[in-house]
Amino acid sequence: MCVEWCPDRPRSSRTGDSVTDLDSPTAGANADSSYDSNDLVNIEAAVAEAVEKLQLTDLAPAGSGLEFVVHRAVSSEHGLVAVRVPRYRAYRFPGRKPFTAERSLGQEQLICGHLYAMGFPVAEPLAMVQTAAGPVLVSGFLPSDRDGAESVQIGELLARLHEAPLPPGLDPLDHDGYPVAEAVARRLRRRWSQMIEHLPALPPAPTLDAAIAALEPISGSPALLHLDIRACNLLSADDRITGWVDWTCAMVGHPGMELARLSEYAQLPENGLCEVEVRDGYQRVAPLPELDPALEALVRLDTVLMLGVIFFAYAPDATRQTWVGDRLGVLIEQCEGALGGRT
Structure with missing residues (x-):
């Protein structure tokens, strides 16, 4: 965060x-x-x-x-x-x-x-x-010579990353020592609790066991994930990507996590992302990774909860607060299938 x-x-x-x-x-x-x-x-x-x-x-x-x-x-x-x-x-x-x-x-x-x-x-x-x-x-x-990159090139680069072998001995900080499903489940519940302070109408967060069970499929097809794709983490010169920076958020998990998060980032103009073009570029290198729709909604929810903490607590932005509230309502409804009502 x-x-x-x-x-x-x-x-x-x-x-x-x-x-x-x-x-x-x-x-x-x-x-x-x-x-x-x-x-x-x-x-x-x-x-x-x-x-x-x-x-x-x-x-x-x-x-x-x-x-x-x-x-x-x-x-x-x-x-x-x-x-x-x-x-x-x-x-x-x-x-x-x-x-x-x-x-x-x-x-x-x-x-x-x-x-x-x-x-x-x-x-x-x-x-x-x-x-x-x-x-x-x-x-x-x-x-x-500028921040950001062409979205098609971003998609191609992500596909290459997800196809690459994992760095030997990597123990990602963002896993906190847990398997990826549990790491995401724990932070999702933590952020959910934080957001209830600002949006008290939100339903209670799922139990830890329910969240871990729902997120277990993201352990499959493990790949290195950057998980912070946006203009200010990509550098370009002469219309090609020359720099990919800031690997603090990196995790090892299903590549669908990367595209699910990017889908939410792409809704904010300053991130410089066109989701359609990113996906087009990805498919030029590898098949698009897929998550069950309810599971994808849960991963997106984790992203919007993180953005909510930013826009409510750290960098208050009334317009973005409205966007966060709307997105949380939609995503909580969409991910109920993944949670199976286990809240």
Whole structure:
């Protein structure tokens, strides 16, 4: 969950880091009272030590957000690089298991290293530098002349991702140590409870057992999923995708989850998505993944609940609040078949 929405947030679009994300387990962490001064990373000290160890030059700020600060620098060996520093040594988010910044950066390093080797347009991880102040990830610099991409190209890229082998040893942060069905069930119930505070007419959330049982099919056909496809996480130059950033939300599950979430994202113009064209591009590479309609509605519901928390609690937007309320009503009705009345 993120407290910011693309058009209004600082970006580091040419660094290989999109600063924050919509569904990050750490978003909102800076407002969490469980943090103290010992959790804070001395960013200046971490950057200075990394620059010295790697002998980087021409350091300059490139972007900042709730979770990371990014600098641009020059390496004699690699040219332009991105220097990514976490704001916290560890992240604690209500309802989630805490995890270290090193693990968060390690996930980015593992996924991007795996995909870069297969020719995907991701930032090449160059070094994880352990400094006295905290971990620093140095990656290749992604060229671009604009955010966003052609929707057909996005569809083709997603199909390639879903057909690719999984990164060895990946334990996605967003799974919280649970199988994917249970991880999604737990966050769905957590978000549902949050939204009832703003929309008290919503029915009670399903029981955990009911939600897990309903979501069990998303464990099938496991693929690497990005789950935050939108304009500000895609970079383009000369009408082709040159950068695919921000893998914080990544999960391993049925590819239909990706397209279900994208269907809701595509309804918001700032995300720069045409669902019809994305699906057309996907089919040029692989058959479209399918979920049972009621199950797809449940996955979409998880997405809209997340967006609801953003638009009600973190970035209030009256127009979007109305949209969220309308979508929740429709999707709750559509997913009743998946839940089988087990609320």
